[in-house]
Amino acid sequence: MMSSTFHQGGELVYGRDGNATWEALEVAIGGLEGGAATAFASGLAAIAAVVESLPVPGRVVVAADAYSGTRRLLSDLASRGRLRFRTADIAHTGATLQTCAETVSGPGRPSGEADEFGAGGILWLESPTNPLLAVADLAALATGAHELGMDVVVDNTFATPLLQRPLDLGADLVVHSATKFLAGHSDVVLGAAVTRRPEVDFGLRRRRSLHGAVPGPWEAWLTLRGIRTLEVRLSRAQATAGELARRLCDHPNVEGVRYPGLASHPGHQLAARQMDGFGAMIAFEVRGGAAAAEAVTAHLGLLVVGTSLGGVESLVERRGRWEGEDYLPQGLLRMSVGIESVEDIWSDLDRALRAT
Numbered sequence: 054m055m056s057s058t059f060h061q062g063g064e065l066v067y068g069r070d071g072n073a074t075w076e077a078l079e080v081a082i083g084g085l086e087g088g089a090a091t092a093f094a095s096g097l098a099a100i101a102a103v104v105e106s107l108p109v110p111g112r113v114v115v116a117a118d119a120y121s122g123t124r125r126l127l128s129d130l131a132s133r134g135r136l137r138f139r140t141a142d143i144a145h146t147g148a149t150l151q152t153c154a155e156t157v158s159g160p161g162r163p164s165g166e167a168d169e170f171g172a173g174g175i176l177w178l179e180s181p182t183n184p185l186l187a188v189a190d191l192a193a194l195a196t197g198a199h200e201l202g203m204d205v206v207v208d209n210t211f212a213t214p215l216l217q218r219p220l221d222l223g224a225d226l227v228v229h230s231a232t233k234f235l236a237g238h239s240d241v242v243l244g245a246a247v248t249r250r251p252e253v254d255f256g257l258r259r260r261r262s263l264h265g266a267v268p269g270p271w272e273a274w275l276t277l278r279g280i281r282t283l284e285v286r287l288s289r290a291q292a293t294a295g296e297l298a299r300r301l302c303d304h305p306n307v308e309g310v311r312y313p314g315l316a317s318h319p320g321h322q323l324a325a326r327q328m329d330g331f332g333a334m335i336a337f338e339v340r341g342g343a344a345a346a347e348a349v350t351a352h353l354g355l356l357v358v359g360t361s362l363g364g365v366e367s368l369v370e371r372r373g374r375w376e377g378e379d380y381l382p383q384g385l386l387r388m389s390v391g392i393e394s395v396e397d398i399w400s401d402l403d404r405a406l407r408a409t
């Protein structure tokens with residue numbers, strides 16, 4: 054609804070507090086995840102609304118290769134004394150829960166109410182992770198974290214609710230960059246948070262109004278329209294990703310293909326149990342490191358070289374080029390598989406790989 058204000062006396066008052074198009078979008082995303090959704094201006098706005106509402110000092114354990122923006126925000130808040138955080142290799146449940154136990158048992162109980170969201174600490178998960186595609190045992194981690202009094206957040210951007218529903222697996226909150234698969238056409242920036250706990254939902258909505266991190270109605274409408282084709286786009290892209298991953302494994306200029314659908318992926322069995330599909334994201338290493346990987350991207354024609362993911366067009370990027378991502382294998386390319394013909398994608402990729 055393209056309006057900043059509404060006739061007095063109705064349910065809607067002002068465009069920073071409510072909009073009928075947001076509500077339609079929230080019904081759609083909430084329905085898919087099985088909870089109440091709140092739409093935000095971006096994925097990071099949703100993430101910020103969660104971490105900035107933690108009682109001070111917040112205590113967070115985060116996936117070591119979680120989305121770089123999440124880690125940058127946590128570092129920023131930590132540097133200003135608002136929270137303490139530690140990273141964990143979330144593919145290893147026992148080690149992650151050990152880190153959780155150490156993090157929440159330390160000194161300094163936060164100032165908030167004991168039942169406030171995150172008062173006992175937060176475990177922040179992604180699965181599969183961006184960009185290493187590690188798979189976390191969400192149900193086991195949620196159970197273990199709850200036993201420690203922590204709340205569990207899952208960034209479900211890579212899987213989408215069609216492939217994985219973290220609230221059903223015990224998570225307290227799901228966040229999304231709807232910019233990616235949900236909107237699906239690389240033309241929108243928008244985020245969402247979903248929960249089954251009414252008081253958490255209320256707190257997020259309040260924070261959205263306080264911070265003004267509201268989505269534009271046009272962006273909400275485009276996201277809603279994108280969701281209509283989510284299943285069709287995702288099943289096509291996912292089928293293509295599976296085929297490309299298999300072919301990349303046999304490519305002479307590629308080493309180490311990461312795709313949860315490959316039997317060689319350490320999280321394959323777990324992903325097969327926990328997810329309804331393996332998704333459309335692949336990461337692989339080009340033989341020869343950073344220079345060789347950059348040369349591959351320079352030779353791509355059909356495939357778009359750029360950041361972001363989840364669009365109808367395939368996107369390729371060397372993640373190690375970003376600040377904060379220098380821990381990654383330098384020849385690692387992340388590929389978001391689009392809906393182009395598999396043979397068109399393969400011939401472009403194969404040609405670029407052989408040109409290095």
Ligand SMILES: *Cc1c(COP(=O)(O)O)cnc(C)c1O
Nearest residue numbers: 095096097120183210230232243
């Ligand atoms: C892109 C992304 C985000 C951030 O979302 P924006 O919409 O870009 O703000 C968060 N998490 C993951 C996993 C992402 O890929």
